[in-house]
Amino acid sequence: MWGLLLALATFAPAVGVSLGASGASVLGLASPATTEAPVSTPAPRSSQAELSAGNKNGTSEQHVRIRVIKKKKIIMKKRKKLTPPRPPVTARASVTTSPARTLDLPEKQEPDCPPLGLESLRVSDNQLDASSSQSFGLGPHRGRLNIQSGLEDGDLFDGAWCAEQQDAEPWLQVDTRHPTRFSGIITQGRNSIWRYDWVTSYKVQFSNDSLTWWGSKNRSSGMDAVFPANSDPETPVLNLLPEPQVARFIRLLPQTWLQGGASCLRAEILACPVSDPNGLFPEAPVLGSSDTLDFRHHDYKAMRKLMKQVNEQCPNITRVYSIGKSHQGLKLYVMEMSDQPGEHELGEPEVRYVAGMHGNEALGRELLLLLMQFLCREFLRGEPRVTRLLTETRIHLLPSMNPDGYETAFRRGSELVGWAEGRWNHQGIDLNHNFADLNTPLWEAEDDGLVPDTVPNHHLPLPTYYTLPNATVAPETRAVIKWMERIPFVLSANLHGGMNDFSYLHTNCFEVTVELSCDKFPHENELRQEWENNKDALLTYLEQVRMGIAGVVRDKDTEIGIADAVIAVDGINHDVTTAWGGDYWRLLTPGDYVVTASAEGYHAATRNCQVTFEEGPVPCNFHLTKTPKQRLRELLAAGAKVPPDLRRRLERLRGQN
Numbered sequence: 322m323w324g325l326l327l328a329l330a331t332f333a334p335a336v337g338v339s340l341g342a343s344g345a346s347v348l349g350l351a352s353p354a355t356t357e358a359p360v361s362t363p364a365p366r367s368s369q370a371e372l373s374a375g376n377k378n379g380t381s382e383q384h385v386r387i388r389v390i391k392k393k394k395i396i397m398k399k400r401k402k403l404t405p406p407r408p409p410v411t412a413r414a415s416v417t418t419s420p421a422r423t424l425d426l427p428e429k430q431e432p433d434c435p436p437l438g439l440e441s442l443r444v445s446d447n448q449l450d451a452s453s454s455q456s457f458g459l460g461p462h463r464g465r466l467n468i469q470s471g472l473e474d475g476d477l478f479d480g481a482w483c484a485e486q487q488d489a490e491p492w493l494q495v496d497t498r499h500p501t502r503f504s505g506i507i508t509q510g511r512n513s514i515w516r517y518d519w520v521t522s523y524k525v526q527f528s529n530d531s532l533t534w535w536g537s538k539n540r541s542s543g544m545d546a547v548f549p550a551n552s553d554p555e556t557p558v559l560n561l562l563p564e565p566q567v568a569r570f571i572r573l574l575p576q577t578w579l580q581g582g583a584s585c586l587r588a589e590i591l592a593c594p595v596s597d598p599n600g601l602f603p604e605a606p607v608l609g610s611s612d613t614l615d616f617r618h619h620d621y622k623a624m625r626k627l628m629k630q631v632n633e634q635c636p637n638i639t640r641v642y643s644i645g646k647s648h649q650g651l652k653l654y655v656m657e658m659s660d661q662p663g664e665h666e667l668g669e670p671e672v673r674y675v676a677g678m679h680g681n682e683a684l685g686r687e688l689l690l691l692l693m694q695f696l697c698r699e700f701l702r703g704e705p706r707v708t709r710l711l712t713e714t715r716i717h718l719l720p721s722m723n724p725d726g727y728e729t730a731f732r733r734g735s736e737l738v739g740w741a742e743g744r745w746n747h748q749g750i751d752l753n754h755n756f757a758d759l760n761t762p763l764w765e766a767e768d769d770g771l772v773p774d775t776v777p778n779h780h781l782p783l784p785t786y787y788t789l790p791n792a793t794v795a796p797e798t799r800a801v802i803k804w805m806e807r808i809p810f811v812l813s814a815n816l817h818g819g820m821n822d823f824s825y826l827h828t829n830c831f832e833v834t835v836e837l838s839c840d841k842f843p844h845e846n847e848l849r850q851e852w853e854n855n856k857d858a859l860l861t862y863l864e865q866v867r868m869g870i871a872g873v874v875r876d877k878d879t880e881i882g883i884a885d886a887v888i889a890v891d892g893i894n895h896d897v898t899t900a901w902g903g904d905y906w907r908l909l910t911p912g913d914y915v916v917t918a919s920a921e922g923y924h925a926a927t928r929n930c931q932v933t934f935e936e937g938p939v940p941c942n943f944h945l946t947k948t949p950k951q952r953l954r955e956l957l958a959a960g961a962k963v964p965p966d967l968r969r970r971l972e973r974l975r976g977q978n
Contacts, residue, residue, distance in 0.1 A: 433504075434502060434503075434504040434505070434565075434591045434592050434593040435591065435592075435593070435844045435845075435846040435847070436507075436589050436590070436591060436592075436735075436736055436844050436847075437495065437497065437501070437589065437590040437591070437592040438847075439464070439465040439466055439495070439588060439589050439590065440465050440466040440467055440468075440589050440736075440839065440840045441838065441839060441840040441843055441847060442465075442839050442840075443847075444495065444497075446461075446462035448495060448496045448497070448498065449461035449462050449464060449482075449493070449494070449495060449496075450493075450494040450495075450496070451464070451482055451484065451491070451492065451493050451494065452484060452488055452490060452491050452492045452493075453484050453485040453488040453491065454482065454483065454484065454485065455483045455484070455485055455486075455583065456475060456479070457477060458471070458475060458476055458477045458478060458479035459479045459481065459482060459483040459585070460482065461482050461493055461494070462482075463478075463479055463480065463481055463482050463587075464481060464482030464493050464586060464587055464588055465587055465588070465589075465839075466507055466508075466509060466557065466587050466588060466589035466736070467509070467557075467587065467739065467740045467840075467841070468480055468481070468512065468587055468839075469512050469740065470511070470512045470513045470514065472514070479511075479513070480511050480512030480513050480587070481509075481510065481511035481512060481513075481518065481585040481586055481587050482585065482586060482587070483511065483518060483583045483584065483585035484575070484583065484584040484585075486583060488584070490574070491574070491575050491584045492526075492572045492573065492574045492575075493572065493573045493586065493588065494531070494570060494571070494572045494573075495570065495571050495572075495590055496531070496569065496570055497569055497570070497571070497592065498569070499569065499594055499595075499597070500567060500568070500569060500594070500595045500596070500597045501567065501568065501569065501571075501592045501593070501594055501595065502565050502566070502567050502592060502593040502594075502595050503525075503527065503562060503565060503566050503567075503568065503571050503590060503591070503592050504561060504562055504565045504591045504592065504593070505559060505560060505561040505562060505590075505591035506525065506548070506559075506560050506562075506573065506588060506589070506590055506591070507557050507558065507559050507560075507588065507589040507590075507591070507736050507737070508520065508523070508550050508551055508557070508558055508560075508573070508586050508587065508588050509551060509554065509555060509556070509557050509558075509586065509587040509588075509739075510551045510553065510554035510555070510579075510585060510586065510587070511554055511583075511585035511586070511587070512554060512555065512587070512740070513554070516582070517554065517579060517582055518554070518578070518579060518582040518583045518584075518585035519550070519551040519552075519553065519554055519578065519579055519582065519585060519586065520550045520551060520575040520576075520577070520578045520584060520585065520586045521549070521550050521551065521552070521577045521578055521579065522547050522548060522549055522550050522575075522576045522577045523547070523548055523550055523573050523574055523575045523576055523586075524536060524537070524545050524546065524547055524548070524573075524574045524576060525537040525546070525548065525562065525571065525572065525573060525574070526571070526572040526574060527566045527568035527570065527571055527572075528568055528569065528570040528572075529568055529569050529570070530569075530570075531570050534572065537562050537563060537564070537566065538563065538564070539563060540563050540564070546562075546563055547576055548560040550575075550586070551586075555739055555740065555741065556739060557589075557736065557737045557738075557739050559736070559737060561591075567595055571590060571592075573586065573588060589736055591736075609849030609850050609853060610849045610850070610852050610853040610856070612691075612695060612852065612856075613698075614691050614694045614695060614698075614852070615627060615690070615691075615694060616691070616845065616848040616849050616852070617845050617848070618683060618687060618731065618735070618845055618848075619686075619687070619690060620727075620728060620731045621651055621721075621724050621727070621728055624654070624686075624690065624720060624721060625652075625654060627690055627694075628641050628654055628656055628690075628693070628720075629641065631656065631693050631694055631697050632656075634697055634698075634701075635658075635697035635700060635701065637660075637662075638658055638659060638660060638662060638696075638697070638700055638711055639656060639657065639658055639662055639693075639697065640656075640657040640662035640663050641654060641655070641656055641657075642654070642655055642657065643655070644719070644800045644801065644803070644804040645796060645797070645799070645800025645801075645803070645804075646796060646800070647723070647724050647725045647746065647747065647796060647797055648725055648746055648747040648748050648795065648796055648797070649724075649725045649747050651724040651725060651728075652724075653719065653721070653722065653724070653797065653800055653801075654719075654720070654721070655717050655718065655719045655804075656689075656693045656717070656718040656720075657715065657716070657717050657718075658693065658696055658697075658711055658715075658716045658717075658718070659711060659714070659715040659716060660711055660712045661715075665715065665808070665809070665900065665901075665902070666715070667873070667882070667902045667903075667904050668871065668873065668904050669713065669714065669715055670714055670715070670811040670812070670866045670867070670871070670906045671714075671715045671717065671808050671809055671810045671811060672714055672715070672716050672717070672810065672811060672812045672813065672863055672866050673716075673717040673718070673719065673808075673810050673812075673813045673830075674689055674692070674716075674717070674718050674719070674813070674814055674815075674816065674859075675719045675722055675801070675813065675814075675815045675816070675820075676688065676689050676719065676720050676721065676722070676815075676816040676817075677719075677720060677721035677722045677723050677724070677726075677727055678722045678723055678752045678753055678815060678817070678820075679723065679726065679743075679744045679745075679751075679752070679753060679817070679841075680721075680723040680724070680725065680726020680727040680728070680729060680730050680743040680744060680745070680746070681726065681727070681729075681730035681738050681739075681740075681741070681742060681743035681744050681841050681842055682744075682816075682817055682837075682841045682842070683727065683730065683731075683735070683841065683842045683843070684816075684837045684838050684840070684841070684842070684843055684848075684851055685720075685816030685817060685835075685837055686720045686721050686727065687720075687848055687851075688816065688837070688851065688852065688855055688859065689718045689719075689720040689816070690720050691848075691852050691856075692718060692856075692859055693718055695707075695856070696710075696711065696716075706860065707860075710860065710863060710864065713867070714863060714866060714867075716863060717808070717810075719801075722752060722797055722801060723745075723746050723752055723797060725746050725747040726743040726744060726745055726746055726747070727743060728743075729742060729743040730742060730743030730842060731743075735842040735843060735844045735845070736842075736844065738841075738842050740841070746795050746797055748795060750793065750795045750798075752795055752797055752798055753819050753820075754819065755793075755794060755795050755798040756798060756802070756819075756820045756823040757783050757784055757787040757823060757827075758784075759781045759784075759822065759823055759826040759827060760822055760826070762776075762781070762784070763776070763778070763781060763826060772894070773894070773896070777896070778894050778895050778896060779826070779829070779887075779895055779896045779897060779898070780826075780827065780828065780829075780898060781826045781827055783802075783827070801820070802827070805824060805827065805828045805830065806827075806828065809828075809829060809900040809901075810824075810828065810829065810830035811829060811830060811831070811866050811906045811908065812830065812831055812832075812862075812863075812865060812866040812908065813830050813831070813832040813833075814832065814833050814834070814835050814862055815832060815833070815834050815835065816835050816837055817834055817835060817836055817837060819834065820832070821833055821834050825895070829897040829898060829905075829906075831908055837851070837855065838851065865908070866906065866908070867936065867937050867938050868908060868909070868910070868932075868938070869906065869907050869908040869909035869910075869932060869938055869939070870906075870907050870909055870914070870916065870930050870932060870938055870939045870940075870941040871904070871905065871906045871907070871938035871939070871940065871941070872904070872905060872940055872941040872942040872943065873899075873902070873903045873904045873905075873942050873943075874886040874888075874899050874903045874905065874918045874920065874942070874943045874944075874945060875903055875942070875943070875944050875945070876923075876944070876945065876947070877944040877945060877946045877947075878946075878947070881903070882899070882901075882902045882903020882904065883899060883903045883920045883923070883945060884899055884900065884901045884902070884903060885898050885899060885920065885921075886898065886899040886903065886905070886918050886919065886920035886923075886943075886945070887918070887919050887920065888905050888907055888916065888917075888918055889916070889917045889918075889919070890907065890909070890914050890915070890916055891914065891915040891916075891917075906938065907941075909932050910932065911932045911933055911934050912931075912932055913929060913930075913931050913932075914929070914930050914931070914932065915927060915928075915929055915930075916928060916929075916930045916941055918943035918945060919945075920945055922947055922948055922950070922951030922954070923945035923946060923947055923948060923951065924945060924946050924947075924948055925945075926943050926944070926945055926946075928941065928943070949967060949970050949971060949974070952967060953967065953971065
């Protein structure tokens with residue numbers, strides 16, 4: 322649906338965005354105010370003028386692992402057998418330092434520098450360089466923390482930077498384009514389903530012009546510091562520098578790596594921007610939001626406290642409720658926001674946002690906590706857009722579907738949690754793949770020509786195996802399914818996970834999955850910018866529920882709404898049903914439609930409904946007349962006599978049969 326796709330297009334792109342400074346800062350000039358710091362060893366052989374293989378195209382790709390599903394078939398890639406890792410081997414290279422100029426260190430140094438932005442792509446591809454690369458897919462632009470590999474060995478989306486085998490002095494370099502205070506490094510090995518590759522130790526060097534370099538020193542010996550690195554491909558390892566260093570460039574120089582493997586790594590740099598007293602470098606842009614919200618990560622207790630505070634601040638438009646508990650007993654809290662919280666208003670659509678299906682994907686969780694704060698504050702201010710949204714829509718926000726997994730990830734911290742830790746619930750179940758497969762039986766029924774006469778194209782029941790007591794269904798999944806069945810949701814988005822097909826086939830609700838960021842668990846200092854990137858899109862998507870037709874299906878004689886009436890649109894092989902009050906909503910793009918309403922015991926009614934480009938759903942109401950058989954059933958059930966006209970019609974019908 323184009324309207325929904327346009328709404329999605331307003332979400333901040335997950336890849337290819339460079340938030341770095343102007344290209345004028347890449348000239349590589351040293352500050353004239355610097356002084357020489359003599360050291361006793363020669364410089365490495367490479368300089369900024371040297372080109373490295375496969376990193377000059379300035380491209381950036383996002384990769385996800387996919388399972389290719391066709392009707393009745395699942396294509397799976399065969400995995401090669403991995404040989405067990407062997408002890409590390411020492412590289413032949415002896416990396417040393419050279420005399421260099423240094424920028425003045427400010428007297429007051431900031432502690433705990435945040436990530437520079439390799440993982441989040443704030444550092445662009447052309448800020449990364451290397452001594453060599455095995456291929457473009459293993460170029461320096463792939464040396465980002467938590468980046469994932471492709472399915473094919475040697476493709477364009479491999480899972481690390483890897484130097485050439487014959488490179489005796491490998492290095493990976495980052496140009497920050499500004500004076501920067503470096504405080505630490507986080508490394509991982511190569512993500513691959515084919516190979517084991519990781520660096521076991523490395524040195525670090527710094528430069529202001531990429532020509533002269535100095536190294537990080539041990540405090541006690543004064544010798545170059547050698548940092549311990551990784552012992553497996555995935556666990557992030559943090560090393561803090563003995564002394565923070567201020568420079569523009571930083572290099573990681575692998576010293577040893579796994580025997581039989583290659584010098585491969587993924588990295589994140591901990592760094593703080595510093596002011597340039599000489600004004601040679603452009604100021605780094607100040608990014609973020611001016612909204613006065615709580616921009617930090619919230620564990621379970623902090624999340625519960627924040628939701629309580631929002632409810633107390635806006636008691637007339639909010640309600641906090643629980644839809645169930647996690648495997649460890651943590652409640653799955655939902656924030657409801659509407660002008661009549663706690664009740665379904667006739668004709669008012671219901672919308673939901675779900676986040677935290679994977680516990681280590683923290684950005685969606687924080688965006689929903691920020692959204693509820695923002696809606697409360699703006700409603701109190703009388704902001705027209707938010708006021709209309711809350712008076713015409715009932716909004717449900719589930720910030721943490723997998724609180725057990727999040728607590729695990731939260732304890733590790735944003736940069737050290739890795740790609741998988743905290744992803745699953747406490748039982749080890751991936752909630753993303755825990756919803757029943759309703760696609761396959763529907764496809765098979767379509768192939769056999771059974772849809773929609775024998776098999777419905779909507780509200781497919783749960784498979785028998787899925788309802789058995791011993792079925793592997795997480796308590797979190799069961800809670801969400803019951804929630805879906807209880808409330809007549811029209812529109813939903815999952816930030817991020819794969820229950821969208823289940824939602825559409827098991828209920829009325831149209832759902833999309835939104836990929837928010839390349840960084841699953843961004844640092845707190847990035848939350849302001851992430852909120853600014855996504856705020857308008859979150860509001861715009863909620864507003865899409867007003868696109869299409871809406872109405873009430875009523876009994877012609879009593880004017881009472883008819884529950885579970887079926888709304889079918891010609892040419893669209895998916896029907897929706899009315900809620901318990903007889904109201905319905907059907908998302909449609911502008912155009913002319915032939916719509917039919919039908920219900921058990923009633924004659925079907927058909928009418929033309931035109932959807933325009935005007936804002937708001939087009940009213941499309943129906944009045945249905947009971948069939949003679951239904952009227953007879955009701956009369957007999959009430960103990961009344963059959964009217965003569967109805968008796969004669971029934972006799973005629975019997976004669977025809």
